[in-house]
Amino acid sequence: MTLQLTRRVFMASAGAFALFAASLAPFAASAQDKPVIRMSTPASDTDQRSVALASVFGPAISEFATYQPHYNASLIAQGSELEAIASGDLEMSIASAQELANFFPEFSIFATGYVHQSAEHQVAVFNDALMDPFKQKVExxxxxxxxxxxxxxxxxxxxxxxxxxxxxxTPADLNGVNLRMPGSDAWQFLGRAIGANPTPMAFTEIYT
Incomplete structure:
Protein backbone atom coordinates (compact mmCIF):
# COMPACT_ATOMS: atom_id res chain seq x y z
CA MET A 1 0.00 0.00 0.00
CA THR A 2 1.33 3.44 -0.95
CA LEU A 3 0.38 6.34 1.29
CA GLN A 4 1.80 9.83 1.59
CA LEU A 5 1.56 11.31 5.08
CA THR A 6 1.36 15.06 4.66
CA ARG A 7 -0.90 16.00 7.55
CA ARG A 8 -0.98 15.46 11.27
CA VAL A 9 -3.54 13.03 12.59
CA PHE A 10 -6.19 13.77 15.19
CA MET A 11 -8.96 11.67 16.64
CA ALA A 12 -11.74 12.94 18.85
CA SER A 13 -14.32 11.14 20.91
CA ALA A 14 -17.08 11.75 23.40
CA GLY A 15 -19.73 9.29 24.51
CA ALA A 16 -21.35 8.92 21.13
CA PHE A 17 -19.15 11.04 18.89
CA ALA A 18 -15.54 10.64 17.85
CA LEU A 19 -13.33 12.01 15.10
CA PHE A 20 -10.11 11.32 13.24
CA ALA A 21 -8.44 14.47 11.95
CA ALA A 22 -5.18 15.82 10.55
CA SER A 23 -3.28 19.11 10.76
CA LEU A 24 -1.49 20.70 7.84
CA ALA A 25 2.04 20.57 9.26
CA PRO A 26 4.57 17.90 8.14
CA PHE A 27 5.21 14.87 10.36
CA ALA A 28 8.39 14.64 12.39
CA ALA A 29 10.72 11.83 11.24
CA SER A 30 12.39 9.23 13.42
CA ALA A 31 15.93 7.92 13.05
CA GLN A 32 14.60 5.34 10.61
CA ASP A 33 13.13 8.15 8.48
CA LYS A 34 9.63 7.08 9.44
CA PRO A 35 7.17 9.76 10.53
CA VAL A 36 6.36 9.52 14.23
CA ILE A 37 2.67 9.81 15.04
CA ARG A 38 2.38 10.76 18.70
CA MET A 39 -1.08 10.09 20.10
CA SER A 40 -2.08 11.93 23.28
CA THR A 41 -5.29 11.02 25.08
CA PRO A 42 -6.80 11.51 28.55
CA ALA A 43 -7.98 7.89 28.35
CA SER A 44 -6.06 4.97 29.87
CA ASP A 45 -4.30 2.26 27.90
CA THR A 46 -7.19 -0.13 28.66
CA ASP A 47 -9.83 2.19 27.17
CA GLN A 48 -11.44 0.48 24.17
CA ARG A 49 -10.37 3.30 21.87
CA SER A 50 -6.77 3.10 23.06
CA VAL A 51 -6.75 -0.66 22.62
CA ALA A 52 -8.17 -0.39 19.10
CA LEU A 53 -5.60 2.19 18.08
CA ALA A 54 -2.73 0.16 19.51
CA SER A 55 -3.88 -3.18 18.10
CA VAL A 56 -5.29 -2.08 14.72
CA PHE A 57 -4.13 1.41 13.75
CA GLY A 58 -0.53 1.05 14.97
CA PRO A 59 0.21 -2.21 13.12
CA ALA A 60 -1.62 -0.93 10.01
CA ILE A 61 0.80 2.00 9.62
CA SER A 62 3.95 0.27 10.92
CA GLU A 63 5.53 -0.10 7.47
CA PHE A 64 5.65 3.63 6.86
CA ALA A 65 5.13 5.33 10.25
CA THR A 66 5.79 4.83 13.96
CA TYR A 67 2.74 4.99 16.24
CA GLN A 68 3.61 6.39 19.68
CA PRO A 69 0.70 6.54 22.18
CA HIS A 70 0.68 8.62 25.37
CA TYR A 71 -2.13 7.90 27.85
CA ASN A 72 -3.76 9.61 30.85
CA ALA A 73 -3.04 13.10 29.46
CA SER A 74 0.65 12.50 30.17
CA LEU A 75 1.84 14.33 27.05
CA ILE A 76 -0.78 17.03 26.43
CA ALA A 77 -3.36 18.24 28.97
CA GLN A 78 -6.96 17.32 28.28
CA GLY A 79 -8.68 20.08 26.34
CA SER A 80 -5.43 21.32 24.80
CA GLU A 81 -5.07 18.65 22.10
CA LEU A 82 -6.67 20.65 19.30
CA GLU A 83 -4.39 23.62 19.85
CA ALA A 84 -1.37 21.32 20.05
CA ILE A 85 -2.27 19.63 16.77
CA ALA A 86 -3.03 22.92 15.03
CA SER A 87 0.34 24.35 16.13
CA GLY A 88 2.26 21.26 14.99
CA ASP A 89 3.15 20.09 18.52
CA LEU A 90 1.07 16.90 18.33
CA GLU A 91 0.02 14.47 15.62
CA MET A 92 -2.97 12.59 17.04
CA SER A 93 -5.41 12.58 19.93
CA ILE A 94 -8.67 11.31 21.33
CA ALA A 95 -10.89 14.24 22.21
CA SER A 96 -14.55 15.15 22.01
CA ALA A 97 -16.96 16.96 19.76
CA GLN A 98 -17.66 19.27 22.68
CA GLU A 99 -14.02 20.41 22.49
CA LEU A 100 -14.53 21.25 18.83
CA ALA A 101 -17.61 23.21 19.92
CA ASN A 102 -15.30 25.49 21.92
CA PHE A 103 -13.92 26.66 18.56
CA PHE A 104 -17.01 26.15 16.41
CA PRO A 105 -20.30 26.46 18.37
CA GLU A 106 -22.25 24.63 15.68
CA PHE A 107 -20.46 21.41 16.69
CA SER A 108 -22.41 21.48 19.97
CA ILE A 109 -25.24 19.69 18.17
CA PHE A 110 -23.01 16.60 18.00
CA ALA A 111 -22.25 16.85 21.71
CA THR A 112 -25.93 16.99 22.63
CA GLY A 113 -27.15 14.08 24.72
CA TYR A 114 -28.63 11.18 22.77
CA VAL A 115 -28.65 12.93 19.39
CA HIS A 116 -27.26 9.78 17.80
CA GLN A 117 -29.56 6.77 17.95
CA SER A 118 -26.89 4.09 17.41
CA ALA A 119 -23.35 3.51 16.24
CA GLU A 120 -24.65 3.02 12.70
CA HIS A 121 -26.57 6.31 12.87
CA GLN A 122 -23.46 8.11 14.08
CA VAL A 123 -21.37 6.82 11.18
CA ALA A 124 -24.12 7.64 8.68
CA VAL A 125 -24.33 11.22 9.96
CA PHE A 126 -20.57 11.71 9.77
CA ASN A 127 -20.39 10.34 6.21
CA ASP A 128 -23.40 12.32 5.00
CA ALA A 129 -22.90 15.37 2.80
CA LEU A 130 -24.41 17.53 5.56
CA MET A 131 -21.13 17.12 7.44
CA ASP A 132 -18.99 18.46 4.60
CA PRO A 133 -19.22 22.16 5.54
CA PHE A 134 -18.51 21.29 9.20
CA LYS A 135 -15.37 19.35 8.22
CA GLN A 136 -14.23 22.02 5.79
CA LYS A 137 -14.57 24.80 8.35
CA VAL A 138 -12.40 22.93 10.85
CA GLU A 139 -9.77 22.35 8.17
CA THR A 170 -38.39 9.81 35.23
CA PRO A 171 -36.53 13.16 35.11
CA ALA A 172 -38.38 14.15 38.27
CA ASP A 173 -36.44 11.45 40.16
CA LEU A 174 -33.25 13.42 39.47
CA ASN A 175 -34.55 16.61 41.06
CA GLY A 176 -31.78 18.07 43.20
CA VAL A 177 -29.33 15.24 42.48
CA ASN A 178 -25.69 16.29 42.01
CA LEU A 179 -24.78 14.65 38.70
CA ARG A 180 -21.24 14.60 37.32
CA MET A 181 -21.34 15.30 33.58
CA PRO A 182 -19.06 16.52 30.76
CA GLY A 183 -18.31 20.21 31.05
CA SER A 184 -19.67 21.41 27.71
CA ASP A 185 -22.58 23.83 27.60
CA ALA A 186 -24.72 21.22 25.85
CA TRP A 187 -24.20 18.57 28.53
CA GLN A 188 -24.57 21.02 31.41
CA PHE A 189 -27.82 22.26 29.84
CA LEU A 190 -29.06 18.66 29.58
CA GLY A 191 -28.29 18.09 33.27
CA ARG A 192 -30.30 21.14 34.29
CA ALA A 193 -33.12 20.27 31.89
CA ILE A 194 -33.67 16.89 33.56
CA GLY A 195 -33.76 18.51 36.99
CA ALA A 196 -30.30 17.57 38.26
CA ASN A 197 -27.48 19.78 39.50
CA PRO A 198 -24.82 19.07 36.83
CA THR A 199 -21.20 19.24 37.98
CA PRO A 200 -18.47 19.49 35.31
CA MET A 201 -15.95 16.66 35.56
CA ALA A 202 -12.88 15.96 33.44
CA PHE A 203 -12.48 12.54 31.85
CA THR A 204 -9.18 12.02 33.70
CA GLU A 205 -11.04 12.27 37.02
CA ILE A 206 -13.45 9.41 36.43
CA TYR A 207 -13.00 5.67 36.85
CA THR A 208 -12.49 4.09 33.43
Whole structure:
Protein backbone atom coordinates (compact mmCIF):
# COMPACT_ATOMS: atom_id res chain seq x y z
CA MET A 1 0.00 0.00 0.00
CA THR A 2 1.33 3.44 -0.95
CA LEU A 3 0.38 6.34 1.29
CA GLN A 4 1.80 9.83 1.59
CA LEU A 5 1.56 11.31 5.08
CA THR A 6 1.36 15.06 4.66
CA ARG A 7 -0.90 16.00 7.55
CA ARG A 8 -0.98 15.46 11.27
CA VAL A 9 -3.54 13.03 12.59
CA PHE A 10 -6.19 13.77 15.19
CA MET A 11 -8.96 11.67 16.64
CA ALA A 12 -11.74 12.94 18.85
CA SER A 13 -14.32 11.14 20.91
CA ALA A 14 -17.08 11.75 23.40
CA GLY A 15 -19.73 9.29 24.51
CA ALA A 16 -21.35 8.92 21.13
CA PHE A 17 -19.15 11.04 18.89
CA ALA A 18 -15.54 10.64 17.85
CA LEU A 19 -13.33 12.01 15.10
CA PHE A 20 -10.11 11.32 13.24
CA ALA A 21 -8.44 14.47 11.95
CA ALA A 22 -5.18 15.82 10.55
CA SER A 23 -3.28 19.11 10.76
CA LEU A 24 -1.49 20.70 7.84
CA ALA A 25 2.04 20.57 9.26
CA PRO A 26 4.57 17.90 8.14
CA PHE A 27 5.21 14.87 10.36
CA ALA A 28 8.39 14.64 12.39
CA ALA A 29 10.72 11.83 11.24
CA SER A 30 12.39 9.23 13.42
CA ALA A 31 15.93 7.92 13.05
CA GLN A 32 14.60 5.34 10.61
CA ASP A 33 13.13 8.15 8.48
CA LYS A 34 9.63 7.08 9.44
CA PRO A 35 7.17 9.76 10.53
CA VAL A 36 6.36 9.52 14.23
CA ILE A 37 2.67 9.81 15.04
CA ARG A 38 2.38 10.76 18.70
CA MET A 39 -1.08 10.09 20.10
CA SER A 40 -2.08 11.93 23.28
CA THR A 41 -5.29 11.02 25.08
CA PRO A 42 -6.80 11.51 28.55
CA ALA A 43 -7.98 7.89 28.35
CA SER A 44 -6.06 4.97 29.87
CA ASP A 45 -4.30 2.26 27.90
CA THR A 46 -7.19 -0.13 28.66
CA ASP A 47 -9.83 2.19 27.17
CA GLN A 48 -11.44 0.48 24.17
CA ARG A 49 -10.37 3.30 21.87
CA SER A 50 -6.77 3.10 23.06
CA VAL A 51 -6.75 -0.66 22.62
CA ALA A 52 -8.17 -0.39 19.10
CA LEU A 53 -5.60 2.19 18.08
CA ALA A 54 -2.73 0.16 19.51
CA SER A 55 -3.88 -3.18 18.10
CA VAL A 56 -5.29 -2.08 14.72
CA PHE A 57 -4.13 1.41 13.75
CA GLY A 58 -0.53 1.05 14.97
CA PRO A 59 0.21 -2.21 13.12
CA ALA A 60 -1.62 -0.93 10.01
CA ILE A 61 0.80 2.00 9.62
CA SER A 62 3.95 0.27 10.92
CA GLU A 63 5.53 -0.10 7.47
CA PHE A 64 5.65 3.63 6.86
CA ALA A 65 5.13 5.33 10.25
CA THR A 66 5.79 4.83 13.96
CA TYR A 67 2.74 4.99 16.24
CA GLN A 68 3.61 6.39 19.68
CA PRO A 69 0.70 6.54 22.18
CA HIS A 70 0.68 8.62 25.37
CA TYR A 71 -2.13 7.90 27.85
CA ASN A 72 -3.76 9.61 30.85
CA ALA A 73 -3.04 13.10 29.46
CA SER A 74 0.65 12.50 30.17
CA LEU A 75 1.84 14.33 27.05
CA ILE A 76 -0.78 17.03 26.43
CA ALA A 77 -3.36 18.24 28.97
CA GLN A 78 -6.96 17.32 28.28
CA GLY A 79 -8.68 20.08 26.34
CA SER A 80 -5.43 21.32 24.80
CA GLU A 81 -5.07 18.65 22.10
CA LEU A 82 -6.67 20.65 19.30
CA GLU A 83 -4.39 23.62 19.85
CA ALA A 84 -1.37 21.32 20.05
CA ILE A 85 -2.27 19.63 16.77
CA ALA A 86 -3.03 22.92 15.03
CA SER A 87 0.34 24.35 16.13
CA GLY A 88 2.26 21.26 14.99
CA ASP A 89 3.15 20.09 18.52
CA LEU A 90 1.07 16.90 18.33
CA GLU A 91 0.02 14.47 15.62
CA MET A 92 -2.97 12.59 17.04
CA SER A 93 -5.41 12.58 19.93
CA ILE A 94 -8.67 11.31 21.33
CA ALA A 95 -10.89 14.24 22.21
CA SER A 96 -14.55 15.15 22.01
CA ALA A 97 -16.96 16.96 19.76
CA GLN A 98 -17.66 19.27 22.68
CA GLU A 99 -14.02 20.41 22.49
CA LEU A 100 -14.53 21.25 18.83
CA ALA A 101 -17.61 23.21 19.92
CA ASN A 102 -15.30 25.49 21.92
CA PHE A 103 -13.92 26.66 18.56
CA PHE A 104 -17.01 26.15 16.41
CA PRO A 105 -20.30 26.46 18.37
CA GLU A 106 -22.25 24.63 15.68
CA PHE A 107 -20.46 21.41 16.69
CA SER A 108 -22.41 21.48 19.97
CA ILE A 109 -25.24 19.69 18.17
CA PHE A 110 -23.01 16.60 18.00
CA ALA A 111 -22.25 16.85 21.71
CA THR A 112 -25.93 16.99 22.63
CA GLY A 113 -27.15 14.08 24.72
CA TYR A 114 -28.63 11.18 22.77
CA VAL A 115 -28.65 12.93 19.39
CA HIS A 116 -27.26 9.78 17.80
CA GLN A 117 -29.56 6.77 17.95
CA SER A 118 -26.89 4.09 17.41
CA ALA A 119 -23.35 3.51 16.24
CA GLU A 120 -24.65 3.02 12.70
CA HIS A 121 -26.57 6.31 12.87
CA GLN A 122 -23.46 8.11 14.08
CA VAL A 123 -21.37 6.82 11.18
CA ALA A 124 -24.12 7.64 8.68
CA VAL A 125 -24.33 11.22 9.96
CA PHE A 126 -20.57 11.71 9.77
CA ASN A 127 -20.39 10.34 6.21
CA ASP A 128 -23.40 12.32 5.00
CA ALA A 129 -22.90 15.37 2.80
CA LEU A 130 -24.41 17.53 5.56
CA MET A 131 -21.13 17.12 7.44
CA ASP A 132 -18.99 18.46 4.60
CA PRO A 133 -19.22 22.16 5.54
CA PHE A 134 -18.51 21.29 9.20
CA LYS A 135 -15.37 19.35 8.22
CA GLN A 136 -14.23 22.02 5.79
CA LYS A 137 -14.57 24.80 8.35
CA VAL A 138 -12.40 22.93 10.85
CA GLU A 139 -9.77 22.35 8.17
CA UNK A 140 -9.83 25.93 6.85
CA UNK A 141 -9.90 27.77 10.17
CA UNK A 142 -8.08 25.42 12.55
CA UNK A 143 -5.83 23.49 10.18
CA UNK A 144 -7.22 20.17 11.39
CA UNK A 145 -8.80 17.64 9.04
CA UNK A 146 -11.56 15.40 10.42
CA UNK A 147 -11.23 11.88 9.08
CA UNK A 148 -13.59 9.47 10.85
CA UNK A 149 -15.77 8.77 13.87
CA UNK A 150 -15.69 6.14 16.60
CA UNK A 151 -18.47 4.97 18.89
CA UNK A 152 -17.78 4.85 22.62
CA UNK A 153 -21.16 3.70 23.88
CA UNK A 154 -24.40 4.90 25.42
CA UNK A 155 -24.67 7.31 28.31
CA UNK A 156 -25.91 5.84 31.58
CA UNK A 157 -27.02 7.46 34.83
CA UNK A 158 -25.17 5.91 37.75
CA UNK A 159 -26.17 7.10 41.21
CA UNK A 160 -24.74 6.37 44.63
CA UNK A 161 -26.90 7.18 47.63
CA UNK A 162 -25.33 6.62 51.06
CA UNK A 163 -28.58 6.21 52.96
CA UNK A 164 -30.99 4.46 50.61
CA UNK A 165 -31.34 3.05 47.14
CA UNK A 166 -33.21 5.23 44.68
CA UNK A 167 -34.78 4.24 41.39
CA UNK A 168 -34.61 6.79 38.60
CA UNK A 169 -37.58 6.25 36.31
CA THR A 170 -38.39 9.81 35.23
CA PRO A 171 -36.53 13.16 35.11
CA ALA A 172 -38.38 14.15 38.27
CA ASP A 173 -36.44 11.45 40.16
CA LEU A 174 -33.25 13.42 39.47
CA ASN A 175 -34.55 16.61 41.06
CA GLY A 176 -31.78 18.07 43.20
CA VAL A 177 -29.33 15.24 42.48
CA ASN A 178 -25.69 16.29 42.01
CA LEU A 179 -24.78 14.65 38.70
CA ARG A 180 -21.24 14.60 37.32
CA MET A 181 -21.34 15.30 33.58
CA PRO A 182 -19.06 16.52 30.76
CA GLY A 183 -18.31 20.21 31.05
CA SER A 184 -19.67 21.41 27.71
CA ASP A 185 -22.58 23.83 27.60
CA ALA A 186 -24.72 21.22 25.85
CA TRP A 187 -24.20 18.57 28.53
CA GLN A 188 -24.57 21.02 31.41
CA PHE A 189 -27.82 22.26 29.84
CA LEU A 190 -29.06 18.66 29.58
CA GLY A 191 -28.29 18.09 33.27
CA ARG A 192 -30.30 21.14 34.29
CA ALA A 193 -33.12 20.27 31.89
CA ILE A 194 -33.67 16.89 33.56
CA GLY A 195 -33.76 18.51 36.99
CA ALA A 196 -30.30 17.57 38.26
CA ASN A 197 -27.48 19.78 39.50
CA PRO A 198 -24.82 19.07 36.83
CA THR A 199 -21.20 19.24 37.98
CA PRO A 200 -18.47 19.49 35.31
CA MET A 201 -15.95 16.66 35.56
CA ALA A 202 -12.88 15.96 33.44
CA PHE A 203 -12.48 12.54 31.85
CA THR A 204 -9.18 12.02 33.70
CA GLU A 205 -11.04 12.27 37.02
CA ILE A 206 -13.45 9.41 36.43
CA TYR A 207 -13.00 5.67 36.85
CA THR A 208 -12.49 4.09 33.43
Missing amino acids: DELGVKLLSVMYLGKRHVNLRFPRAEKDVM
